[in-house]
Amino acid sequence: MATHPAARGLADDCAVLEIGGETLVLTHDTMVESVHFLPGQDLEDVGWKLVATNVSDLAAKGAKPLAALLSYQLGGDDLAFLRGLQSALQHYGDAALLGGDTVSAPGPKTVGLTLIGRATHVPVPSRSGARPGDGVWISGPVGAAMLGLEALQSGVGNSSAYRRPQARLGCGQELAPLVSAMMDVSDGLLLDARRMAEASGVTIALDYAAIPIAVPEARRDEALRWGDDYQLLFSAPPEATLPSGYHRIGTVRPQGPQPLLLDGAAPAGTLGYEHG
Amino acid sequence: MATHPAARGLADDCAVLEIGGETLVLTHDTMVESVHFLPGQDLEDVGWKLVATNVSDLAAKGAKPLAALLSYQLGGDDLAFLRGLQSALQHYGDAALLGGDTVSAPGPKTVGLTLIGRATHVPVPSRSGARPGDGVWISGPVGAAMLGLEALQSGVGNSSAYRRPQARLGCGQELAPLVSAMMDVSDGLLLDARRMAEASGVTIALDYAAIPIAVPEARRDEALRWGDDYQLLFSAPPEATLPSGYHRIGTVRPQGPQPLLLDGAAPAGTLGYEHG
CATH class of the missing domain: 3.30.1330.10 (PurM-like, N-terminal domain)
Incomplete structure (x- = not known):
């Protein structure tokens, strides 16, 4: 379609x-x-x-x-x-x-x-406003919902991150006047970051180790491809003064051959959950 | 629920x-x-x-x-x-x-x-405003969609009334300032008329023979219970001057033991399509 x-x-x-x-x-x-x-x-x-x-x-x-x-x-x-x-x-x-x-x-x-x-702020942020030189940020760690689903399926551990995800409503309102682009991460950070890059006509270069995760280090790759955490992904110009608590995970670059780079190379494999 | x-x-x-x-x-x-x-x-x-x-x-x-x-x-x-x-x-x-x-x-x-x-008009008409003494009206005949479905199933005849129903958008806009209650007939005239009566705390008395139908007379009972025609059902005070083309089919009475009367008696059987 x-x-x-x-x-x-x-x-x-x-x-x-x-x-x-x-x-x-x-x-x-x-x-x-x-x-x-x-x-x-x-x-x-x-x-x-x-x-x-x-x-x-x-x-x-x-x-x-x-x-x-x-x-x-x-x-x-x-x-x-x-x-x-x-x-x-x-x-x-x-x-x-x-x-x-x-x-x-x-x-x-x-x-x-x-x-x-x-x-609460106009213009309303879109996913298409990221500009070269902007920082790329996320509102919190990814991967908690992945562990939550596993807990629900096994009956062992805390499943609330999967069952009762928390939308970052307050974060969105305080960020809206400051960002150049914003979207929620519902289908996987790598996939949604690529969507932001494509919508904005730029390349987004992410720093693998800088991405906050809520899982053991050995499962970092999975966490970056897992949705359902509902963090906010956003870009902001270098001069923006952001409130504390957000994590810088990359930089917006001029459009190159790849819309998304992870430590300088296109990430391998599936990037997230693709809807039909 | x-x-x-x-x-x-x-x-x-x-x-x-x-x-x-x-x-x-x-x-x-x-x-x-x-x-x-x-x-x-x-x-x-x-x-x-x-x-x-x-x-x-x-x-x-x-x-x-x-x-x-x-x-x-x-x-x-x-x-x-x-x-x-x-x-x-x-x-x-x-x-x-x-x-x-x-x-x-x-x-x-x-x-x-x-x-x-x-x-286009406030207050917005609701289904709960019918008052004793009001006339009860409909925007056109019922039953065409029933024949349309039969045509579609058999492959014989014109099925467009079922496949491509016409919403009465212009009628609704010209009627909104004039009516005391209004709703669309989506689940069957008798059922929807009863809903209007119950929402308004009145009895609606319909005149069986006055209801316009798009089917042979022998199928009048079915047509009154068939939805999908999307006519507008409305009540209007006696002093309202309605545009031409609408059909008076009954009168609003004070609330009696039955919310809906058809020629003076509660209609028998199923009144229309009940959602789950």
């Missing part, structure tokens, strides 16, 4: 709509059983995660959640799902669940959420 | 959001293969219908489409789907497809659309 003009808007994670002097940011994420969550997984966690993934899209735009519409395929513990959904909406600024649609259907459980937010 | 506070918003088909001096109307409809469309049905028609069902929700609010977000499960002729979707968006006021989400997943094809519109 990516080459069809109608589908181009789908390449970014959010839409921006100017209306009545306000700038709205809209996003929709769909999650399917066996693809985005485990069969039989606690639906309260699924409800939470559906909100968190959408909030993460708004965070990357520096937007505050206002209202949500739910698309919900009935089945299983529907009330647990709603509990998780509502507690996450409340956690992230008390956005109102305004409506939506329920369906009864066969097949794997499919749930979707449209989240509408209000921009 | 209907008794859970979190789910109450889902009972209506649209959400209303006031922002920046504007009144936005938002809706989301999901369609699932084998439930809302036939297996193997032309995806260009499915794309059209997904837009039309959402536009119909906005029509009942007197709103104009502005922008759309798509949730799309890949598979089959994706470009045909997008063609149908885009031509319907263009047909109904050229709303922009701003973004969304694509997923690859097993199971029946599931597609969803969030449509954002701008109210």
